[in-house]
Structures are given as C-alpha cells and as structure tokens.
Amino acid sequence: MIQIADLPRDRVDEVLHLALGPGQADFVGTIGDMVKDPLPARDFHVVWDADQVVGFFKIDRDYAPTHAFAEVHGWGLRGLLIGAQYQGRGLGRALLAALPAYLSARYPRQRLYYLTVNCRNARAYDAYLASGWTDAGGLYLKGRSGPQNILRLDLS
Numbered sequence: 001m002i003q004i005a006d007l008p009r010d011r012v013d014e015v016l017h018l019a020l021g022p023g024q025a026d027f028v029g030t031i032g033d034m035v036k037d038p039l040p041a042r043d044f045h046v047v048w049d050a051d052q053v054v055g056f057f058k059i060d061r062d063y064a065p066t067h068a069f070a071e072v073h074g075w076g077l078r079g080l081l082i083g084a085q086y087q088g089r090g091l092g093r094a095l096l097a098a099l100p101a102y103l104s105a106r107y108p109r110q111r112l113y114y115l116t117v118n119c120r121n122a123r124a125y126d127a128y129l130a131s132g133w134t135d136a137g138g139l140y141l142k143g144r145s146g147p148q149n150i151l152r153l154d155l156s
Contacts, residue, residue: 027124042060082095097131099131
C-alpha cells in the first residue's frame, strides 16, 4: 500500500534515485531537474511503497496565473513520476486512487486541481480519467513536447 507525504526541500536527495523509462523524458523532466524548482508556491511530495521511495509530484499553488484555462482558485499537479524501476506494479494507479483523499487532508480548503497530459501519452490520460479527473476540454499548446489535454479534479 502506498503512502504520500510532504517532501521538505532539504530532503530531496530521497527521490534522486527515481529514473525515467524509455520515452518518458518527453512527458516529464528528470527528477534532478524537478527538485531544483525554486518557486516557493510549489510543494514537493514523496510517494512510498512500504519502505521504498517510488514516486514524486509537485502541487503548484500558483498555477492559475500562468495557465489561462485554469479557474482563478485552481491549483496544479505537476511532474508526477513513478520511478521506472518501480513501474509495472500498479503503483501509479494506486497513487492516483489515493491522491484525492491525500489532497483533501493536506489542503482541506482547496477543492480544484488541474494538470496537463501530453496527447501522445494515452496511458497516463486514461489512468487520470479512471481515477476521477475529467477532461476540461481544449488543449494546452505551450507544452514542451506538443499539445496537451487539460484535466481537472474537483474535490467539492
């Protein structure tokens, strides 16, 4: 069973072993680049499976000003990664299933989240939809690897 927790910036070395699988660099940056993010409105989170760190993601509390499609009170999910060495065990789906409860507990006043997923990443798109995210319609065209679907999670 997975667990999710805050990852203080002074402990980012705990996730540096997470690897990208073939082709994943088109969709998410390396973990080394992701943890260099200096913006204080981006919170780091770690994903555990038993006693192993298997994943990472960020919550962007200042998402709407840089993403015109997002409602003013919407936050962003960024850089979700299950390390390549841990993929194929259902951990990504387990994380997505646990995410709404975690977000509700961690950010009790926040109800609306957004993410973008590359149009070529059908597997991730389907996994997000299966876990309660909805397609917000339209495409985000400023992604580094082509057009991205806009997804929304409403925890109201």
